Amino acid sequence: MLFLLVVMLLAYGALWPLDAGADIKPRVTILVDDSYPPYSYESNGYLYGIYIEQVRLAARRLSNHYQVILEPIPWKRGVAAMENGEAFALLPPYIHKDKRPYIWPYSVPLGEEAVVAFCNPGVTLNNILNRSTQKAPINIGINAGFLILDKELALAREKGVIKIWENKDTLTNIKKLSKFRLDCYVNDRLSTLMGFESVKKERDDINVRQFREDRVVLSRTAHIGYTKDNGDKYPFKYDFIKKMDKALLHVQKQMRE
Structure with missing residues (x-):
């Protein structure tokens, strides 16, 4: 009986890391302009704005797959973080393929x-x-x-x-x-x-x-801009972009109805 119990515990222990890992969702941080009302801005330590609410609602639809974090930052610092390859995404740039080649692709439009x-x-x-x-x-x-x-x-x-x-x-x-x-x-x-x-x-x-x-x-039009880096740093990049675009379109459709 003791031998059987030990075997069962070892088997359970071997399976445990797999089960635990299955529950871990990638943490995706989107840098956000902290001073651009009414689209995105920080007040008393909290983020507000038209684009913020859109992305928050879309992020809820992704909650089974990703943990989305919106991090306020001065705009110029956010752009620099993208240029230096230190950030995954930035909200809400216009599309500038030539002047900001380090940002690609962009999300569906958040607004004009x-x-x-x-x-x-x-x-x-x-x-x-x-x-x-x-x-x-x-x-x-x-x-x-x-x-x-x-x-x-x-x-x-x-x-x-x-x-x-x-x-x-x-x-x-x-x-x-x-x-x-x-x-x-x-x-x-x-x-x-x-x-x-x-x-x-x-x-x-x-x-x-x-x-x-x-x-x-x-x-x-304003968007979420993503890093052009296709390396191993963000292996979830294209899956996240696809799911976020789909969620944003759903949220925008609900807002129009």
Whole structure:
């Protein structure tokens, strides 16, 4: 009887690691822009946003296969982590195959954003290439790490008729715009309008009515961007992307109904 008991225990012990391993789900970390309301932002240690809720709902549908972690990070640091091969995924970049070759592929679209320029009175970016190079350049603020200039503004930058200033976030840019340290600010329309509302609550001395929408710069879709690394570091990569895309499409369909 004792011999039989020992054999049974050894057999059970041999099987145990297999059973335990079957319950271990890969931990998938997605870096998230921590200061991009209303799409993704951190407040009091918690993540909020339109894209955050989409991905959270999709992640629940993947919960039998993956443990999805959303990690807030300053945008520029998140992009650097992707470039250095230190991160698996980043939320929510636009598609830039040439300028960010280290990100590929991208998820299904999470939403479409209109990038616009808000300017101080008397300043315009319309017909910017006709501006004389003898005049002082127009100072334009953008969020650090953002790639949001169209071809016209990119050429204007090369010619020296505009100067680009990268600042920490939307609120920082709006405050500099209000002090005329910037002539214009280029960013997503909805994010900027929400920034105006936040600044009004914070600073009574800032008149956001002085800013006007000058022109639409471009329209782009936002995504989850994945590392281009196909090595052994993330063996689950393509399975996760396939399952996440399917879950996101299901969530978006539910939202429309």
